[in-house]
Amino acid sequence: MSDIDLSSAGFRGVVIQKNNGFYRLATESGERICSLSNHLRKGGDVELVVGDEVVFDAANQVTALLPRRNWISRRAAAHTCEQLIAANIDQIVPVFAAANPRPAWHLLDRYLVSAEAAEIPALVCITKLDLVAGRGEVNEIEQVAAEYRAIGYPVLLTSTASGEGVDDFRTVLRGRRSLLVGKSGVGKTSLLNALEPGLGLRVQETNSVTGKGRHTTTSATLFPLDQGGAIIDTPGIREFGLWNVDGADLAYFFPELRPYLGKCRFGMDCRHQDEPGCAVRRAVTAGQISPYRYQSYLKLRLDP
The missing domain is CATH 3.40.50.300 (P-loop containing nucleotide triphosphate hydrolases)
Known part of the structure; x- marks a missing residue:
């Protein structure tokens, strides 16, 4: 999205709820109910979620999504x-x-x-x-x-x-x-x-x-x-599939596995499954990594 000139773009708000194409915003002057501007709707590449910071105009139309510092998705x-x-x-x-x-x-x-x-x-x-x-x-x-x-x-x-x-x-x-x-x-x-x-x-x-x-x-x-x-x-979640987490990177997102990454016989190419000389598996055997968490890692590699 192109740079936004906030001096002329309108007012700022935070999305606190969305429902059927409408968005409740928290603003300095209270709550507003807004919808997407025609420009954003026609673009089709903007999906607002709770926590998003946006710009809206006097007609209660959201005209811009400000850059996100992070987000969670599944x-x-x-x-x-x-x-x-x-x-x-x-x-x-x-x-x-x-x-x-x-x-x-x-x-x-x-x-x-x-x-x-x-x-x-x-x-x-x-x-x-x-x-x-x-x-x-x-x-x-x-x-x-x-x-x-x-x-x-x-x-x-x-x-x-x-x-x-x-x-x-x-x-x-x-x-x-x-x-x-x-x-x-x-x-x-x-x-x-x-x-x-x-x-x-x-x-x-x-x-x-x-x-x-x-x-x-x-x-x-x-x-x-x-x-x-x-x-x-958030509404109750019964399933939570991982998104944008590659199998090769999965071990890094288990903090207790990080000290052993790169120390296997096959270096960073090790999957930590059945390869000989795997430092992670040695750590599990030695009690330095929880067997439950290790099994969880293996299951997530098979079914992210």
């Missing part, structure tokens, strides 16, 4: 195109429930690889800790938390029912624009209500028969926080 269900999720974010927060629904840990590494590829810090949040208190599942949760903390990812254990961890969560969100991602029913909306009680967002329980969550968030929405910063809440 491979669409058809496996052929990129689906943008949000832009201009400071951290991504994958949210998992300790129970109800049972955590799908395989999704976590997909979120983290995408965050690493986009050079966006990640924070893991595990909710509904009260549902496993005093039960065997709490050991699994603590084990998972310890494993990811050892890699370098902060992990917060929370419960909106008891209030545990909510203040800590509020602290790490302060002054940042955070993207919440996770399956339906994991508790993203309950967390938002605990952080900002005035929002009064609707919460639905998981299905008692299937154990799956029901969608309460139907479109990504940016909510400003009273303490400063903002949260982008």
Whole structure:
């Protein structure tokens, strides 16, 4: 897109929600409902997402998309195109429930690889800790938390029912624009209500028969926080295909594998699968790399 002369282009705003071709913008003078200008619509190459910074005119037409500093996307269900999720974010927060629904840990590494590829810090949040208190599942949760903390990812254990961890969560969100991602029913909306009680967002329980969550968030929405910063809440995601992550580069997006890259017999050409003299595999055998994370790497090479 060509350089934009902001002195004559119009007003600036941030996309906080999109719906059926219309965009809610946060601006200095309040919220505006805008649509794409004919110029942008005819061009066909502009897709706005929550978090985008745009220029709009007095007729509430978006006339330009300002450069993004980053964005998160996934491979669409058809496996052929990129689906943008949000832009201009400071951290991504994958949210998992300790129970109800049972955590799908395989999704976590997909979120983290995408965050690493986009050079966006990640924070893991595990909710509904009260549902496993005093039960065997709490050991699994603590084990998972310890494993990811050892890699370098902060992990917060929370419960909106008891209030545990909510203040800590509020602290790490302060002054940042955070993207919440996770399956339906994991508790993203309950967390938002605990952080900002005035929002009064609707919460639905998981299905008692299937154990799956029901969608309460139907479109990504940016909510400003009273303490400063903002949260982008997203609809539940059951699949998260990697986009624009080449198999040859995948190992780099596992931070604990990086110290061993280039030290294999076949150097940077090693796939770390069954090649002799693989430094990564030696590290797994020596207990320096988690076998679970290594298996996750292998699965993502086969099915990104």
